[in-house]
Amino acid sequence: MNRITALAATVALAAGSLALTAPTQAAPARAYKVTAKANLDVAVAKEDTVKVRGRVTPKAAGEKVVLQQRVGNKKTWKVTAKAKIKRNGTYVLKDKPSTPGAREYRVLKPGSRGIEKGFSKPVEVQVYRWEKLINRPAGPSVNLTPAYVYIGAEGYASSLATTTSGTPSSIEYTLGRKCTELRATYALTDGSATGSSGAVTVTADGAVLAAHPLAVGTIVADEVLDVTDVFRLKLDLSTTATPAAVAAVATPEVLCTR
Structure with missing residues (x-):
């Protein structure tokens, strides 16, 4: 084996060794996909019920989804309802607002079966309330x-x-x-x-x-x-x-x- 051939063999062997010892990266975990839509854009407090409907993919029948909301300029989300996912992957969540003001709703599907949690996009609802004029x-x-x-x-x-x-x-x-x-x-x-x-x-x-x-x-x-x-x-x-x-x-x- 001449000197050039020997050098090429050494480089190839080193590259193969590095390839064998390099850490393998795990495939990114899949997350639940959640859609959401409200039945009302405008609601009256203590009178109307906001119904949020949507679908979870993969279906996850029998597992729970969580309704969250935040009012006005608040940054934190508050849990207001839970429901089971139907066999076809759909769900219905309900909320009867008691206070006025703009609010956002979103739906969370917690992680399970090796699939990460997923959130729907926020849905906006404007809530009004009847109040006494003299107050x-x-x-x-x-x-x-x-x-x-x-x-x-x-x-x-x-x-x-x-x-x-x-x-x-x-x-x-x-x-x-x-x-x-x-x-x-x-x-x-x-x-x-x-x-x-x-x-x-x-x-x-x-x-x-x-x-x-x-x-x-x-x-x-x-x-x-x-x-x-x-x-x-x-x-x-x-x-x-x-x-x-x-x-x-x-x-x-x-x-x-x-």
């Missing part, structure tokens, strides 16, 4: 006070009523473009004299949403007004001094995110 901070108020009123022999809590007959009355509330609906009943109270009258006007950022004449026995019940994107809401009421009348905005509520 929100009020702006300018004239001749109106929170009261429990009777209209048609029925009691209404958390209402607004005029205090001095014949005097213009008004109150303003800042909704801050965070609400979508206003619902209320408008009427003269049972304490108003026969033959008395009044009126109510609802305005939003200067635009009239509703205007109603009022008389004893006339009730505008559970009227719902669209206040989407409204910043400032104003209620104006008027009553006759003789016969004396008391006008009321009975149990007004707004549907807001916060």
